[in-house]
Amino acid sequence: QVQLQESGPGLVKPSETLSLTCTVSGGSISTYHWSWIRQPPGKGLEWIGYLSSSGSTNYNPSLKSRVTISVDPSKNQFSLRLGSLTAADTAIYYCAGGDSPHSFDNWGQGTLGTVSS
Amino acid sequence: QSALTQPASVSGSPGQSITISCTGTSSDVGRYHLVSWYQQHPGKAPKLIIYEGNKRPSGVSNRFSGSKSGNTASLTISGLQAEDEADYYCCSYAGSSTWVFGGGTKLTVL
Numbered sequence: 085q086v087q088l089q090e091s092g093p094g095l096v097k098p099s100e101t102l103s104l105t106c107t108v109s110g111g112s113i114s115t116y117h118w119s120w121i122r123q124p125p126g127k128g129l130e131w132i133g134y135l136s137s138s139g140s141t142n143y144n145p146s147l148k149s150r151v152t153i154s155v156d157p158s159k160n161q162f163s164l165r166l167g168s169l170t171a172a173d174t175a176i177y178y179c180a181g182g183d184s185p186h187s188f189d190n191w192g193q194g195t196l197g198t199v200s201s
Numbered sequence: 202q203s204a205l206t207q208p209a210s211v212s213g214s215p216g217q218s219i220t221i222s223c224t225g226t227s228s229d230v231g232r233y234h235l236v237s238w239y240q241q242h243p244g245k246a247p248k249l250i251i252y253e254g255n256k257r258p259s260g261v262s263n264r265f266s267g268s269k270s271g272n273t274a275s276l277t278i279s280g281l282q283a284e285d286e287a288d289y290y291c292c293s294y295a296g297s298s299t300w301v302f303g304g305g306t307k308l309t310v311l
Contacts, residue, residue: 119300128204128305129239129247129290134298142298145202178246186294187237187252194246 086111088179088192095198101167102197106179113160114139118181119188120153120164122197124174132177134185135162169199205230205291205303212309218279221306223291224272229301231272235294238267238276241305242287251276278308286310 092104106118120132133143133153143151152165166173177197182189206224213219223236230236234254239247249258251267254274264279274293278285291303 121302129292129302131292131300131302134300136298140298144299180247182249184252185298186235186300187249188239188247188292189249189252189258191246191248 086116086182086190088181088190090177090179090192090195092177092195092197094196095200096169097201098169098171098199100169101165102169102173102177102199104164104177104179104195104197105161106163106192108160108162112157113155113162114157116181116183117185118162118179119185121178121180121188122175123178123194124172125176130175132164132166135181136185171199173197174199202295202299202301205293205301207289207291207303207306209304210307210309212311213278213281214311215281215283217281218277219281219308221276221278221289221291221308223274223276223293223303225274225293225301226272229293229295230269230274232296233294234269236267236269236274237292238265239290239292240285240287241290247290281310283310 087109118135150167155162176194178194180188180191238251241247255267295301
């Protein structure tokens with residue numbers, strides 16, 4: 085069973101970029117499929133973007149212009165960058181993934197990203 | 202890409218069965234047998250309980266079952282227990298390597 089851990093700054097200013105990293109343990113990052121998912125306080129889940137086992141990416145159309153997902157196989161990590169932040173981007177950000185791209189078997193504990201000046 | 206539609210809340214008494222619906226479109230739920238369901242307790246990360254519409258991961262109780270009819274997927278919990286009280290989310294593949302979640306349903310065990 086793989087384990088995931090998100091890390092990154094908790095507070096970011098409006099208009100700036102949120103950068104988060106997900107560290108994978110218990111398995112090779114290149115074996116599985118990964119996604120970033122977020123949850124505004126008290127609200128539902130929103131899929132942000134996808135990283136395939138082969139390294140290809142795709143993003144939620146509503147966020148596509150502001151999102152980049154990248155991978156560092158040497159560190160068994162993948163990352164999220166979300167730019168042009170507003171208060172509406174304040175959320176708990178989760179990394180998740182597993183054997184199939186169609187189900188999120190394993191989740192990190194989540195990290196709160198707050199957008200505030 | 203619009204969020205899937207779930208009831209905001211459902212409730213049931215211990216031992217009863219409840220069903221949570223998840224309505225999408227012919228471009229997501231209706232097109233693919235790739236709906237998953239997640240259980241989320243307060244302050245915790247979501248947990249996968251159903252994948253590919255009706256399959257249970259190892260360790261998930263057989264009281265949880267999934268089904269689909271047309272553009273609507275459903276999660277049924279039988280023999281309701283106090284520990285089932287949580288938020289539940291559906292998620293469907295929407296094509297072109299994109300996924301969409303439902304708005305979530307709060308289950309209250311009376």
